[in-house]
Amino acid sequence: MTIEENRILLPKSELPASWYNVLPELPEPLGPYLGADQKPVEPSALAAIFPKALIEQEMSNQSIHPIPAPVLEALALWRPTPLIRAKRLEKALGVKSRIYFKDESVSPSGSHKSNTAMAQAYYNRQEGITRLTTETGAGQWGTALAIAAKHFGIDVRVFMVKISLTQKPYRKVIMNMMGAEVFPSPSEVTKAGRDALAKDPQALGTLGLAISEAVEEAASRPDTNYVLGSVLNHVILHQTVIGQEVQKQLALAGEKPDYLIACHGGGSNFGGLVAPYVPMIKSGEKITAIAAEPISCPTLTAGKFTYDAGDTAGFTPLMPMYSLGTDFQPPAIHAGGLRYHGASPIVSSLLKSGVIKAQAVTAEQVFKFAKLLANSEYIIAAPESAHALAVTCLKALELESLGQSACLVFTLSGHGLLDLSAYESAA
Ligand SMILES: Cc1ncc(COP(=O)(O)O)c(C=O)c1O
Incomplete structure (x- = not known):
C-alpha cells in the first residue's frame, strides 16, 4: 500500500474478494416485495426478468458473498479506486x-x-x-x-430518459460505439411509452417510465432479461466494494471517518x-452518514415511507421505500441520475430507523461547490x-464556524466531462 502525496492507493491484491450484505444488519427486517394483489412476491415470479443468482442475492441473509473470479478480473481493470485527500479544496474553503x-x-x-454492471452482465450470461x-x-x-455487456458478450437495448438524451447526446454515442441500441423514453417501442406519448407528446420522460419500458420488453421475450442500475438490494451489494476499500484506505491514512456523504438517486x-460501516454506526461509533439529494427531487427529505412501485406503469413489485409517488415529475434539473421518485428499500430502512440522515441541497449550492472543486482540485x-460535494463543503464550513473540524469522506461517483452543457447553462 502506498500514499502518493494526497492519493491513497491500494494494490490490486487489496481489491475486496467479497461483497458485504447489509440486509442482516438492518435494525428492522425489510418488508417483503408485494404484488399488485398486496401478497408477497415469490422469487419464481421475478425469474421472468432476473437471473436466479441475482434473485438469491436480492433476498439473501448471508453477510458475505464471494465475488466470482470473472467479475473480480473485470473489476481489477480499474479497481481499487483512489481515495484522495482534497487539500486544495480544504484550503479554498478555509477549513x-x-x-x-x-x-x-x-x-x-x-x-x-x-x-454492478459487470456483476449483473456476468450472472445473466x-x-x-x-x-x-x-x-x-x-x-x-x-x-x-x-461496456459490461460488451465485456461478457451480450446485446443491450437502453431506454434513456428523453430530457437527459437531449442534454447529453454524447452518452448515446458511447453506448452505440459499444454496440448498444438506445431509444429516447417515452418511445414508440413499448405500450408504456406509447401510452405516455398519447397523454403528453412533449413528455420529458422520467426514470420511472423508462423502467416500465425496459421491464415490459424483457418480460415479453425469453432471451431477454432486465437489469436495474440502482435501488435493488443486489445492486447495493455489488457497490460495497466502495466502502470496503475506503475502510482500508482510511486505516492506511490513520483516519476514522466522522462523516460519510454520498449523493442519492x-x-x-x-x-x-455506507453499508460496510452500518455495524459500527449501530454499535455507537460516532459516524454520521448523510445522503445528499436535490431539493427539486426530495425523495428522502420530503417523501413518504410507503409501499410503492419502482416504475410508472406499475410493472415492478411494490417495495417499502420513501417515495414522492410514481407520478412525480421532477423539473428538468441537470443531475439526470437524481430524478427518481423512489429510493432503495435498504437506504429507506436505514433512514427510517435513524442509522443515517438525508439532506437536500439547491442547484445553486451544487454548482457553486462544483466550480470550487474544479478551480482547486481541477476535477469536473x-x-x-456534486450534491455529495456540496453537502460535504456545507458541513465543513458549519464545523469551522463552530470552531470544530472533522474527517469527511464523500463519493465522487462520476466525472462530469459529458455534463458540460449543464455547467455551461449554470454559469
Ligand atoms: C454519476 C452518478 N452518481 C450518482 C447517481 C445516482 O445513482 P445512485 O443513487 O444509485 O448512486 C447516478 C445515476 O445515474 C450517476 O450517474
Missing part, C-alpha cells in the same frame, strides 16, 4: 477539516455504475441470457451496462459507501456527485 473523496470516476464508464434491457437517466448507467453509491464532478 481545518480533512476532506477525502473516493474517486469512482476512474472506471471505464466514468462512474461507480460499472461496479452465466444463465444463458443473450439480451438485456435497461433504463438510464443521466446515461452513466446505460454506458456502464453497454436510487441509493447505490450511497449504500455502497458529475452534477450528481
